[in-house]
Amino acid sequence: MDLVFVIIVEMLYAVASLVLISAGLAIVFGMMKIINLAHGEFMMMGGYATITAVKLGVNIFIAMLIITPLVVGLIGLVVERLVIRHLYGRLVATMLATWGLSLFFIGLATMIFGNTTTGISTPISGFTVGNYQVNGYNFFIILVAILLLGLMYAVLKGTRLGLIARGAMQRPDMAAALGYSPERIYMATFFCGAALSGLAGAILAPLVGLVPTSGGAYIAKAFITVIAGGPSLITGLMVSSGLFGFISQIFTFAVSPVIGEVALLLAAVVLLRLLPQGVTGKFFRGRM
Amino acid sequence: MSINRRHFLATAAAASGALMLPRAVMAADTIKLGSILDVSGIFDAYGKSMDMAMRLAVDQINAGGGLLGKQVEVVAYDTQSDMALYSQYGQQLVREDKVDVVHGGILSASREAIRQIMHKNKTLYFYNVLYEGGVCDRNIFINGVTPAQQAEALVPYAMGKSGKKVYIVAADYNYGQITARWLQKFVADNGGETVGVDFFPLDVSDFGSTIAKIQTAGPDLVIAPLVGGAHLSFFRQWAAAGMKDRIALASTTLGVGNEHKVLTAEEGNGIMVAYNYSQELDTAENTAFKAAWAAAYGDSNSIHELAVSNYHGALTWAEGVRLAGSLERDAVVAALETGVSITGPGGKVTVDPKTHHAVLDVHLMEFENQGMRVVETLPQRQPIDTQSVCDLGANPGDNTQYEIQI
Numbered sequence: 001m002d003l004v005f006v007i008i009v010e011m012l013y014a015v016a017s018l019v020l021i022s023a024g025l026a027i028v029f030g031m032m033k034i035i036n037l038a039h040g041e042f043m044m045m046g047g048y049a050t051i052t053a054v055k056l057g058v059n060i061f062i063a064m065l066i067i068t069p070l071v072v073g074l075i076g077l078v079v080e081r082l083v084i085r086h087l088y089g090r091l092v093a094t095m096l097a098t099w100g101l102s103l104f105f106i107g108l109a110t111m112i113f114g115n116t117t118t119g120i121s122t123p124i125s126g127f128t129v130g131n132y133q134v135n136g137y138n139f140f141i142i143l144v145a146i147l148l149l150g151l152m153y154a155v156l157k158g159t160r161l162g163l164i165a166r167g168a169m170q171r172p173d174m175a176a177a178l179g180y181s182p183e184r185i186y187m188a189t190f191f192c193g194a195a196l197s198g199l200a201g202a203i204l205a206p207l208v209g210l211v212p213t214s215g216g217a218y219i220a221k222a223f224i225t226v227i228a229g230g231p232s233l234i235t236g237l238m239v240s241s242g243l244f245g246f247i248s249q250i251f252t253f254a255v256s257p258v259i260g261e262v263a264l265l266l267a268a269v270v271l272l273r274l275l276p277q278g279v280t281g282k283f284f285r286g287r288m
Numbered sequence: 289m290s291i292n293r294r295h296f297l298a299t300a301a302a303a304s305g306a307l308m309l310p311r312a313v314m315a316a317d318t319i320k321l322g323s324i325l326d327v328s329g330i331f332d333a334y335g336k337s338m339d340m341a342m343r344l345a346v347d348q349i350n351a352g353g354g355l356l357g358k359q360v361e362v363v364a365y366d367t368q369s370d371m372a373l374y375s376q377y378g379q380q381l382v383r384e385d386k387v388d389v390v391h392g393g394i395l396s397a398s399r400e401a402i403r404q405i406m407h408k409n410k411t412l413y414f415y416n417v418l419y420e421g422g423v424c425d426r427n428i429f430i431n432g433v434t435p436a437q438q439a440e441a442l443v444p445y446a447m448g449k450s451g452k453k454v455y456i457v458a459a460d461y462n463y464g465q466i467t468a469r470w471l472q473k474f475v476a477d478n479g480g481e482t483v484g485v486d487f488f489p490l491d492v493s494d495f496g497s498t499i500a501k502i503q504t505a506g507p508d509l510v511i512a513p514l515v516g517g518a519h520l521s522f523f524r525q526w527a528a529a530g531m532k533d534r535i536a537l538a539s540t541t542l543g544v545g546n547e548h549k550v551l552t553a554e555e556g557n558g559i560m561v562a563y564n565y566s567q568e569l570d571t572a573e574n575t576a577f578k579a580a581w582a583a584a585y586g587d588s589n590s591i592h593e594l595a596v597s598n599y600h601g602a603l604t605w606a607e608g609v610r611l612a613g614s615l616e617r618d619a620v621v622a623a624l625e626t627g628v629s630i631t632g633p634g635g636k637v638t639v640d641p642k643t644h645h646a647v648l649d650v651h652l653m654e655f656e657n658q659g660m661r662v663v664e665t666l667p668q669r670q671p672i673d674t675q676s677v678c679d680l681g682a683n684p685g686d687n688t689q690y691e692i693q694i
Binding site: 003006007010013014017114115116117119121122124125126127128131132133134135136137138206207208209211217249252253256257258260 | 328329330332333368369460486487488489491492493494495496497498499500501503504506517518520521524525527528529530531534550552555
């Protein structure tokens, strides 16, 4: 019984970390159609922002949840103004430009922080479930992922801003005709996407050893999750994260962590062969 | 101006001859020691201090009048934790720089990448790192600890303090794979049982499910030959899950890159290890070494096992050159094969002529407040694992890494 609980927690944790890793990309790629190959580097910068803030004596939760998203969001804003805004609607061009950006950010981080591993300890201690010990930080990650999905849903579905953003993504000309500036909406949306990527990097920072090239580890998973999710932003994110997290953890427990990763990739290949438009291209159509 | 073939060849020959001239003159002035290490990237915790140790050793040799009346010059390359760069810089050291000896390589994969280059080009090679054993090659000298020296001591000690059921989590490349087999053998030899073995690629940093899986198997002891910065997460997450007080933990690698200073005291305390060196060793050589290091680099905190091995390597090579009275490879090898001994910060280190490995002291230690407290010292241990498969005296042409049958 305890084991079942532990496995469920680990599974939810895997799903939650996929949600976190992919949320920023879901907005930038899913909504704005920008192939952001620098997504992993935004996460990496989020990790460094958190570690730097914590080392400067800031409370770790404030550093992770407030400072880091703001810092990375602002970097995203600069990037949007300088590079991305010239490339809207040009899918391949965004891919090349953001790939260049990712190399630039890796170089920058190496110059500032050195090509060396840094990290901080997790702020939450473990606790006991029957005969098992569970990492308390897992629950924090699960909680943040749930809150994040809730917040995204509330903003996009429930507020006027969300409505305008969604409208501008679908028909920028109509949005402009109604008196909204698509340019500013794009800018704000990219800021949110970058901030969410930074948040993900921040939340995962205490679990890993961070190096300037850390972003590379996330980029493939994030794209797979977002693409397999399909056109519906939040439903797609939930469904594909749930599916891939579940599959990879089953194989991780049954065989080994390496096979778990392999199973995730295989599942993605099979899924996209059967549902080229992603899960929400066929099921749950019209949902958020 | 028209150039015919003959003219071109003549010019080219003259030009290349002129280019070679200063090089030949320079080579007579100094002795070139090639160093090839990961001074940046995910293995820099190992490489940075190794590089510092090598430079310290060379400075000390030069301050003492150099070797054969010449100064020693370090030619160093940073391989940036990228295995592909090893063969590139290895070639450069032997072909371009024409060094007299090469020290370096950290991971076993990097050693195997350059060992053959050195062998083919007849350039003497020193590998100064704890590793899985079994390399049999007359061109290489190794003074790191091997599994028989380390695991044979560590396993019974750790099992004695915990229990008979052991779980192994290891790095997924030749070091981890081979060390895991040795650990299983020593666990069985001591009447224990290995209840699980898991391997992790070097970039894996999420161990949550593994920690749950280990608990399912319910071992008394976990032994972790994990390698590099990403794998350090295992020890963090182990502590974060509160496992530290429930299942004992031992490692064959943790601490060789001063990881015990990166982990907090709460995360590290009680982890059992066995190495040749600890900063806490109370010997005259170690005190002097720490003082010299502090004088060169500000403080002595960055010294670790692999740095000391690298330092031993430089001293051993220098001793061989002095004894041979020559830089010529075969003469130095013959001199070293007389069983040269040096006494360094890690105690007495003797070349084993049969295997070109080292006979050295091994200390059983426990992490305590970010230090390594020496619990017990096992003096002058032979590399019996490699000795069982390798005899360079009888078979000097050997050039293999044996996978020792267990």
